[in-house]
Amino acid sequence: MLVASVLLERHQHLSADAVLKRLRDMGNPVSKATVYNSLSLFVERGLIKAISIDSSRTFYDSNAKKHSHLYNIDSGELIDIDYESQVVKEKLPLLPEGTELESLELIVKIKNKVKR
Numbered sequence: 494m495l496v497a498s499v500l501l502e503r504h505q506h507l508s509a510d511a512v513l514k515r516l517r518d519m520g521n522p523v524s525k526a527t528v529y530n531s532l533s534l535f536v537e538r539g540l541i542k543a544i545s546i547d548s549s550r551t552f553y554d555s556n557a558k559k560h561s562h563l564y565n566i567d568s569g570e571l572i573d574i575d576y577e578s579q580v581v582k583e584k585l586p587l588l589p590e591g592t593e594l595e596s597l598e599l600i601v602k603i604k605n606k607v608k609r
Contacts, residue, residue, distance in 0.1 A: 495521050496531040500541060506552040506562075506571040544571065546600065561599035574599070 499515045500507060507515075513528045532553050535541045542554040546564055552571050561574040588594065 495523060496528055497535065497540075500532075500535070500553060500555050502555075504554075504556040504573070506544065506554050508550070508552055512553070544600065546571075546602075559596050559598070561597065561601070563601050563603055565603050565605070567605040574601070 495516055496512060499512050499519075509525070509528050509532055512532070513523065513525055516523045516528070532541070532543075536543045536553070539557055542557055544552045544554050544562060546552065554571075556573060563572040563574055564570070565572070585594075585597070
């Protein structure tokens, strides 16, 4: 319940370590294993989404609705994109015969411009 209270307080993207830190900062002596197990269960039940940026970075997204993301590699910020209105599905490659689009989840990686 404590893990859920931190992650589900608003739409946000947090790593497991960030959830753990917030809980400990609130005075809750929760273990890292409890946080990871709780997050895995929430993902399995469809309450949250796990967003893997790369092999070492996963964010847990409290917005379980279908959407995509912008990831700023300089700031580490993950921003929601409403793909229904902002991503042109007509530009997708042709799907194999006998299939249909289930969902579209993109991670667009961006970086800050270098000022010259």
